[in-house]
Amino acid sequence: MNHVILKPGAVSLAEWRAVYRGTPVALDLAAQPVIARSAAAVAAILAKGEPVYGINTGFGKLASVRIPDADLETLQRNIVLSHAAGVGEPMPVPVARLMMALKLASLAQGASGIRPATIELLEAMLAKGLTPVVPCQGSVGASGDLAPLAHMTATMIGVGEVFVGSARLAAGEALAQAGLAPVTLGPKEGLALLNGTQFSTANALAGLFGAENLYRSALVTGALSTDAARGSDAPFDPRIHALRKHRGQIETADALRALMAGSAIRASHLVGDERVQDPYCLRCQPQVMGACLDLLRQAATTLETEANGVSDNPLIFPEEGEALSGGNFHAEPVAFAADMIALAVCEIGSLSERRIAMLVDPALSGMPAFLTPKPGLNSGFMIPQVTAAALVSENKQRAYPASVDSIPTSANQEDHVSMAAHGARRLLGMVENAVCVLGIELLAGAQGCDFHAPLASSPVLEQVRARLRSEVPHLDEDRHFAPDMDKANALIRSGAIAGLAAALLPNVSGA
Structure with a gap:
């Protein structure tokens, strides 16, 4: 455009x-x-x-x-x-x-x-x-x-x-x-x-646009982690989700199934894997991420309506020659939309952190502790998972609904307010926190898949790994971790990771 x-x-x-x-x-x-x-x-x-x-x-x-x-x-x-x-x-x-x-x-x-x-x-x-x-x-x-x-x-x-x-x-x-x-x-x-309401609406829209990329990127990192953990794609079977009927859940399962299609890692464990069920962070991705998708779409509908409305006061009606005083300036719709986006962003990051924690735990992943070939001498992904936990905790605190608060202003003339402004303003910071969590998961998922060589993941996930490996090599021995995280975060933030799988991912709001 x-x-x-x-x-x-x-x-x-x-x-x-x-x-x-x-x-x-x-x-x-x-x-x-x-x-x-x-x-x-x-x-x-x-x-x-x-x-x-x-x-x-x-x-x-x-x-x-x-x-x-x-x-x-x-x-x-x-x-x-x-x-x-x-x-x-x-x-x-x-x-x-x-x-x-x-x-x-x-x-x-x-x-x-x-x-x-x-x-x-x-x-x-x-x-x-x-x-x-x-x-x-x-x-x-x-x-x-x-x-x-x-x-x-x-x-x-x-x-x-x-x-x-x-x-x-x-x-x-x-x-x-x-x-x-x-x-x-x-x-x-x-x-x-x-x-x-233009300040609140602008901030809420910015948060929505960030959350769109976040959701789509999280499907990619989630699929990569599922393959790294040798997880099953059976929970993504369309028959399961058709019975529940939620649109977002159905589309999310379709995307995850498509992302993993053709994975040799997955194929190698179709026979002889003793595990009956995967942890919820893998198995319930369609249910959790699908609910986030539905929530983001609802918020998008509200914000598109608000962005195209008139919200000052009084309003002028030229045909009748009247000026009518009302309350279109009250940003309650924006406050609710911002709260919904905050909930979705928080949950996207929370589920991603659980997948990171699962990957670094040898009892759950079956891989070397903290994804390092020499645990003990090396700490590997131990502290990046701690960082992810800290960011998710911060987002949980920020996700408390702003719209439930009101402090009267203007000598009680304005006796109920929406608090939409800071409810919307927090969103970009929450999105950035979640971006960094997904960046850590991208690194961890790729590292986990490396342990399954020479088996490859699906064609699209191999493209994702190749894009990451063009900037961040496999972690054999401990090294300065922050630059690796910066590069992975940038790939998430820019939309590059979601872009590699764009044809397989649902649109959030005409993304």
Whole structure:
């Protein structure tokens, strides 16, 4: 995908994924008349002289305060400056760009009262690579992601900082260098830009995109570990899963069976193997990973809907000339989706760690202790399994649902909030932890298969082993382990391992 044209309300997950990965983005020109009508509706509402929330009143608990017409520009500027109260590390640039694009598509649906010039500035900043420096912490995911979106909006009025390439510049300077001018916000515009779930949604989508690769990579490492342990592929028989009827379980079993097809290691143990059943970490992969797949797909459906919706307040209805105050800014759907992704990511890593632990245990694997030819003199994979256990434990703690918490804000006007922002923000860190667990499993599975030489695994798993061995040799004697792990982690993180088996793996959400 060379370019993404945002069609407000009809952007696919594949297009949002492309935006996240850096594809240039522009707004569909067909949105221009809709945007103009919405801005004209705000002007018409103001001309009536009646108090309308967010247009000529204060905000939140101060909604009853009427603001004179002469102060309306100041009102919009003040809300941006006062609400830019976030803390913490800046959003990663890809996530911040995605947030900007989500806001652009939302505003362009013509229900927010934004003038064309203001939308054009946001679009131009995306096109020219001006990414606001937005602190990650400070949103409770209701009344919108106010603090982070205020930091984004502040750069549009020349306040704050932006990233331009590797440089971090004052917003006014960066705009000037790009040939852009700060905007003076008109009535409703500051609130429209601040209100909405785009910070939470961008982070949740980033987590989803990482989890897609994680799930697909874990099927490959899981199949490799099954072969290394001389495990059975009988639990992947389609008749078993047809009886349970879960789509994700059926597709996962199909993939695992295909990944192991043609394995000489497996064929050598079809007769004479005294084991009756494998441990759950091998045998129950379709059930556990299939449930994760179903969960990720459900989250993807929710997030695609949210990404194509309008979530600020009040909403403008040009045909009726009305501004209606509601609660679309409440990010409960995003919070639930983020919690589901967190559960899936945690379980993917947890199951992988159990396979690593099984492989290093000679009583279970039948291989040398800790996968080293000379245990005792060498420690082999002893401590990498400990590292995997530490990462899984950390993810278990992070997986506690964020959506069950609420702390009232704004003097109890906003008395129930979603906590979607940090529920979504934790996901990339959880994904990275799980990536490192899968990297360790990739190394362990390949090492285990090495012990079965000259027997080979399946053709596709042999490609995976060859890709790894092009960078990481077999472990004969103990050596500095961290560089090996770094290389394996990079192969997982980049999607290279899943890519080698892409034709055999289920799509998560149009991946």
